[in-house]
Amino acid sequence: xxxxxxxxxxxxxxxxxxxxxxxxxxxxxxxxxxxxxxxxxxxxxxxxxxxxxxxxxxxxxxxxxxxxxxxxxxxxxxxxxxxxxxxxxxxxxxxxxxxxxxxxxxxxxxxxxxxxxxxxxxxxxxxxxxxxxxxxxxxxxxxxxx
Numbered sequence: 001x002x003x004x005x006x007x008x009x010x011x012x013x014x015x016x017x018x019x020x021x022x023x024x025x026x027x028x029x030x031x032x033x034x035x036x037x038x039x040x041x042x043x044x045x046x047x048x049x050x051x052x053x054x055x056x057x058x059x060x061x062x063x064x065x066x067x068x069x070x071x072x073x074x075x076x077x078x079x080x081x082x083x084x085x086x087x088x089x090x091x092x093x094x095x096x097x098x099x100x101x102x103x104x105x106x107x108x109x110x111x112x113x114x115x116x117x118x119x120x121x122x123x124x125x126x127x128x129x130x131x132x133x134x135x136x137x138x139x140x141x142x143x144x145x146x
Contacts (some may be wrong), residue, residue: 040078040084042059043074043075045073049062050067051068052066059074062103068111069095072092072098073091076088076091076095084131086126089130093114094118098111124136
């Protein structure tokens with residue numbers, strides 16, 4: 001018998017409706033968003049640890065920079081998927097700085113600036129592009145002045 005109702009027409013082979021499929025998909029997406037949030041926080045924490053620890057010591061700076069590059073690459077790749085385009089952009093710039101500047105010539109203030117910027121964007125949960133950051137930046141400036 002041919003399906004005639006919208007529910008019958010939109011059911012999958014197991015008989016699940018579009019609503020049920022969407023509900024399951026939304027559950028998967030929510031789980032991935034939680035994993036992304038936890039992973040992003042852990043990566044940012046690790047960048048801070050690397051800066052304070054291995055990056056400061058000349059003997060371990062090279063290895064720390066390699067790990068920072070990997071973290072920047074991971075942030076760049078994942079953040080845009082979840083709407084954090086500005087994190088993607090800053091992580092890309094950070095990775096380019098770490099790759100393009102010889103380790104011995106990297107500036108602590110520059111590395112700190114990238115990490116602080118990424119952390120700020122994440123702490124404020126600024127989604128979208130740089131235009132989306134303007135209200136959060138203005139709000140943060142006002143809070144710092146009070």
